[in-house]
Amino acid sequence: MPEKLLLFLDDSGSRNPDHQPDVRVDCLDWFALGGILVLESDVREAVDRHKAFTDSWGLDYPLHSTKIRGRRKQFSWLGQDAGRAARFHAELAEMLLEIPVVGIACVIDRPGYNGRYKEQYGEDRWLMCKTAYSILIERAAKHARRSDCRLEVFYEGAGQQEDRNIGEYHKALKTIGMPFDEGRSEGYGSLTADDFGDLVLGDAQRQTKANALIQIADLYLYPMVKGGYAPTYQPYVDLTDAHKLADNIVDESEVASLGVKYSCFDIQKGERPDR
Template sequence: MAFRSIAAMKCKVSGIGSKMSRPLTLYMDETGNRHPDKKSDASRQGRDWFGFGGILVKGEDNDEVRALRQSFAEKWKLGDNPAHITDMLSEHKKFAWLGRVSQSQRDEFWDDWRKVLCRAPVMGLGCVVDRPGYVARGYLKKHADAWRLCRSAFDITVERAVKIARLEGRKLHVVFEQDAAINESITNYFKNLKENGLEFDASNSAKYEPLTQADFAETLGRIQHKPKAHPVLQLADSYIYAMSRHAYDKKFALYRHLRDAKRIADFALENEHLPHMGVKYYCFD
C-alpha cells in the first residue's frame, strides 16, 4: 500500500533530507478557474470549483509510476498525447475516438486508466475551493485581485505536503504543470513560503497546527514547472479533478475507486493527521 509507513508514524521529525531518505515530490495541476471574480460558465452550474493539487510520489517509486502510465499509453497508442482527464471524459480533441468505439472498448479503456491511478504508489492531496463560497465569505473584497484562488490553494496544499514529508524525514520538491501566465506567480508562492512562511490569519488557522517559516525552509527543496505531457503530471491531473468533483458529485466513480484503493490522503493517513494533512475543502458550507 502506498505511504504505508506514513500512516503508522507519529508526528515526530528527525533527519530531514538525510542521505538515507530519498525526497518526496508533489506533482500539482489545476482544475477550474483560479479567478474568484470571473463569472462561471453555464456548464459548471452547481459545481463551480477551483482545485490545485495532485499526487505525492516518493523518490524510490517514481520509475514505477512512470512505467504504469507508459504501459497504458503504449496499449492505447496515445503517442505524445497526454491523458488529460477532461478531454477523456468529454471524448474531445485527441480522445474524440472514444466516442466512436464500441462500449466494451470504451469500458476497457477506462478500466485500464483506473488501474493505473489505483495501482500507482502515490497519495492524492490538494485543496478545492468553492468559488461562490469564497465570494460569499467576503474574501474577494478582503484580498482583491492581489490574492487569487491559486495562492490560497497552493499554500494550503504545499503546507500539508510538507507536514507529510516531515513525518518521513524527507525533503519536499514541487513540480507543477506549466502555464506561461502563472509560472512566475507559482514559483514566487513557493519562494515566499520558504522565506516568510504562511500569511493566513493566525487566529483562524491555529486549529490546523500551521508550520513555521523555519519548518518550510528546512523541508522545501526545489520547484519546477513541466509541460502537460509530463507522465506523472498526467496522473496528478486525474487525481485533482476527482478530488474536486467529489465535493459536488458524491457518486463520481473515479473518486470512489481511488478511495477504495486508499490512494487519497483522507484514507491513506491515520485519523489523527486528517484535520491538518488531509484534502482541504475550502469555503464549502
C-alpha cells in the same frame, strides 16, 4: 541523504474569484490545485506503469482528464465505440489505482470563497491560487516530515503570469511562512518559514503535460474536486476505497490538517463542513 517525496500538481478552474464560469449541468464552480505525492524511489514504477498503459493503447499523446471526460480532440474516438471506450476507462482506472502514488489537493468553492471574503476585502481578495498553493504545499511538506523525507515540487506550467505567481508563493513560504491570519489558522499546526526552508527543496519546477507524472496528477485531481461536491462520484469512491488519497493514510483526527482540503464549502453547500 533523506529520500525525497515529490509533489506533482496541476490546476483546475479559474484562479480569479470573479470569474464567470461556463454553464455546467452540475452547476459546480471551483478552483483547485493538486495531484500526487510519490516517493522518489517509486517514480520509475509509476512512469513504467503509465508507459505500459499508453503503449497498450497506441497513444502517442498525453493523457488529459478534460479531453478524456469530454471525448474531445485526440480522445474523440471514445465517443465512437462504447465497448472500446469502456475497456479504455476500466484499464485506465486499474492503472491509476495500482501506481504507487497518493492524491492530495486543495479545492476551493468559488461562491463560498466570495461569500466569505468579497464583502470584507472586495477587490483586494487574493487570487484563489495563493490560498490553494499555500495550503497544498504545507500539507505535502507535513507528509514529507512524517516520512523523514524532504519535499520537491513540480507543477504544470499554465502561463507566464501564473507561473510567476507560483514562484512567488513558493519563495514566500520559505521567507514569511503561511500567509493566513494566525488566529484563524490556529489548530492546523501551521509550519513556519524555517520549517518550509528545512523541508522543501529549492524552487517549484515547471513541467509540461509531456511529463507522465503531471498527466497522472491531472487524472487524480478531477475526482478529488468532484468528490468534494458529490462523494458518491465513482472515480472518487474508487480512489478512496483503494486508499489512494491523503485522507486515507492518516488518522481520522488528522484529516483536517493532512487530508485533501475542501475550502469554503460550508458557506454555500451546507451539507458538508469546511475542512
